[in-house]
Amino acid sequence: MQQLSGQDASFVYLETPHTPMHIGSVGIYDPSTAPGGFVRFKDILDFIGSRLGGARSFRQRLVRLPFDLDHPYWIEDPDFDLEYHVRHIALPKPGDWRQLCIQVARLHSRPLDLSKPLWEFIIVEGLDNIEGLPPGCFALVAKVHHAAIDGMSGVEMSAAVHDLSPDKPNRIANDDWKxxxxxxxxxxxxxSYFNSLRKPLQFAETMARGIPGLARLGQSVSKGDVSIANQRPAPKTRLNGKVGPHRVFDAAPFPLADIRAIKDAVPGATVNDAILAIVGGGLRHYLLGKGELPAESMTAMAPISVRAEGEKAALGNLVSAMVVGLGTHIADPLERLRHVHAEAVNSKALTNAVGARTLTDYSQFMPAGLSGIAARLYTRLGAANQHAPVFNTVVTNVPGSRVPLYFAGARMVGMYGLGPIFDSMGLINTIYSYVDTIAISFTADRDAMPDPAAYAAALQMAYEELKAAALPVAVAPKKSAKGG
Incomplete structure (x- = not known):
């Protein structure tokens, strides 16, 4: 029995009927590479059943204390049922990209059952009319609660059900599981009683680690190495109010080689900087089209993994965060990239000065029961509509495989991410790279963004403008196929 950290438990407490706190992915697969050229649902059940020993999250469930007096615990579920967690549906004809996006959004909007292991896999067949993909493809829509994994620890679950070649047999089940x-x-x-006795000493130790960081921050500011001049609330937009129960999903994939070439146009810039600049340009185009672009730069929260080398397979979340200006107020795309790079460098310096791991450790002292009450009250009162947001959106980067992956023998031909949204933050952009493609996929509140295809087109426009500015001799790009 293992207790959740304060950061992991926060995703349980902050969940409401309108704000389920799970993350997800959409993998698209070509079954022609599987033995016999097809994959039956029974084959998928047997395949996943043979891989359950590859990740602890598959068979662990929560046990909560009465009134949430302390953080919950993980136990090995005595009632685990694989067929509850792996489900099977099909798109009606014609089976196009828009139908898939609508179905994915509908699936993602439904909360997970917190009394069972916190994951679901939904096989979606009938992807017969998606540009760039052969007919007969299927999708695997995965949902995993954020209390169980972050983007990095989620790699363990992905690795358990993927292979590097199509002819890998089912594995021997983990007989040691009990x-x-x-x-x-x-x-x-x-x-809970003994934990409460230890809390004051633990808090004192965390404070002791934090004080030198505050001193370093003061020194960095006085020397001019770090600026706090632009640290202010983000501008209010249509994406930053109370969210409803419904979601939208879409994606814009790009050649990874182009993004790497774009970032080289600004000395020191990274792939993440280039992606943030595209998100900034996409938001600028989208809100300009509605006559709602704020005069000030919109901002994004970008999670930062604080996992040590020995914690790669650790359960749960080990992340801190930085807030970066997206340059939505800047029309010139290359100037926006320079702005984003400078913002990212400064934000990283701010986080590093205090200590990203120390900031994460403070979450351990979150009052358990009060956190859930506060989240529900915040939603019920619609408080998100009454104040400026801390940031406008989230941009989270999940590194993917550089080589093709196979699921039950079927070759993965595309991968996209989903994430949670919450009151005051109604749009999350998930960046997923796979082989030679990097995709910006997004989840948004349907009331705030009723036209997700328009935002996807705005991201595509921002990419094309930035590529033309960074690589002026390049030929104008063609729109990427959804399958990568």
Whole structure:
């Protein structure tokens, strides 16, 4: 039995019926590479069943204390049922990209059952009319609660169900796995009591680690190495109010080689900087089209992994964050990239001065029961409509495989990400790279963004403008196929 960290538990407490806190992905597969040229749902069930030992999240469920007096625990689920977690649907004809996006958004909007292991795989067949893909492809829509994984630890689950060649047999099931008995309430309350006795000492230790960081921050500001001049609330937009229960999803894929060439146009810039500049340009075009572009730069929160080398397979979340200006107020695309790069350098310096891991450790002391009450009250009162947001959107980068992957023998031909949204932040951009493609996929509140295809087109326009500015001799690019 393992207790959740404060950061992991926060995703449980902050969940409401309108703001489920799971992340997800959409993998698209060509079954022609599988033995016999096709994959049956029964084959997929057997395949996943043979891989359950590859990731602990598959068979672990939460046990919560009465009134959330302390953070929950993970136990090995004594009632685990694979067929509950792996499901099967099909798109009606013609089976095009827009139908898939609508179905993915509908699936992603539904909360997970917190009394069971916190994941679902939905096989979606009938992808017969998507540009760039052969007929007969299927999608794997994955949903995993953010309390169980972040983008990096999610690699463990992905690795468990993917191979580097199509002819890998099913693995031998992990016979060492044993279910746990459900702990009694009295046992949990006793653990909570002793945890509360240790909290003051733990808090003092975290504070002691944080004080030198504050001193370093003061020195960096006084020397001019770090600027806090632009640290202010983000401008209010249509994307930053109370969110509803419905979602939209779409994506814009680009050649990874182009993004790398674009970032080289600004000395020191990274692939992440180039992607942030495209997101900034996409938001600029989208909001200009509605006559709603704010005069000030919009901002993005970008998660930063703080995993040590020995924690690559650790369960849960080990992340901090930085806030970066997206340059939405800048019309010139190359100047926007320079602005984003400078903002990213400064934000990283701010986070590093205090200590990203120390900032993460403070979440351990979040009051358990009060956090959930505060989240529900915040939603019920519509408080997000009454104040400026801390940031406008999230841009999170999930590194993918540089070589082709196979699921039950079927070759992956495209991969996209999904994420949670919440009151005051109704748009999350998930960046996923796979082989030679990098895709900006996004999840948004349907009331705030009823036209996701327009935002996808705006991202495409921002990419083309930035490429033309950074690589003026390049031929105008063609629109990328959805399959990568």
């Amino acid at each position: 279910a746990d008995d459900l702990p009694g309430v009295s046992d949990l309350l006793i653990k």
